[in-house]
Amino acid sequence: MTAKERAPLGFGDELDSFDPAAWAKAKGKPAGDKPKPSVVKEAAEAAGFKSREPVKAEAKPDTLQPKQQRRRRTGRNVQFNIKTKQEAIDAFTAVADANGWGFGEAFERATELLQREHRKGIL
Numbered sequence: 001m002t003a004k005e006r007a008p009l010g011f012g013d014e015l016d017s018f019d020p021a022a023w024a025k026a027k028g029k030p031a032g033d034k035p036k037p038s039v040v041k042e043a044a045e046a047a048g049f050k051s052r053e054p055v056k057a058e059a060k061p062d063t064l065q066p067k068q069q070r071r072r073r074t075g076r077n078v079q080f081n082i083k084t085k086q087e088a089i090d091a092f093t094a095v096a097d098a099n100g101w102g103f104g105e106a107f108e109r110a111t112e113l114l115q116r117e118h119r120k121g122i123l
Contacts (some may be wrong), residue, residue, distance in 0.1 A: 076104040 035043075044051075096106035 073122050074102065074104055080107070 092103075092106065092110075095101075096103055099106070101109065
C-alpha cells in the first residue's frame with residue numbers, strides 16, 4: 001500500500017455480498033398501518049410500562065383545617081424569626097385565633113404579660 005492509498009475498512013468480503021435491498025422495509029403491512037391505541041395500551045401495561053399522563057389526585061378528607069390568612073395593616077414592619085417546637089407554635093396560634101388577634105398583636109400581649117409577671121417576681 002502506498003501513501004496515497006486508503007487503508008481497507010476491514011469489512012473484507014462482506015462488501016461483496018452486501019445487498020441494500022435487504023434493508024428495505026419489510027413487505028407486508030404498509031408503513032401507514034398503526035395498531036389501535038387500545039392494543040398499544042394493553043401491550044404497554046403487559047410489559048410493565050407506566051403512562052406519563054397526569055393522574056387526577058383523589059380528594060383528600062379534610063383532616064387538617066386550612067391555614068387562616070393573617071394579613072392586616074397594623075404598622076408593624078419589623079420581622080422576628082424564631083425556631084421552636086411545633087407544639088408551641090400550635091398553642092400560640094390557638095391563643096391568637098381564640099382571641100381574634102394577629103400574630104404581632106398576640107406576641108405583644110404575651111410580651112406584656114411576661115413583663116408583668118417578671119415585675120411581680122413570679123418569673
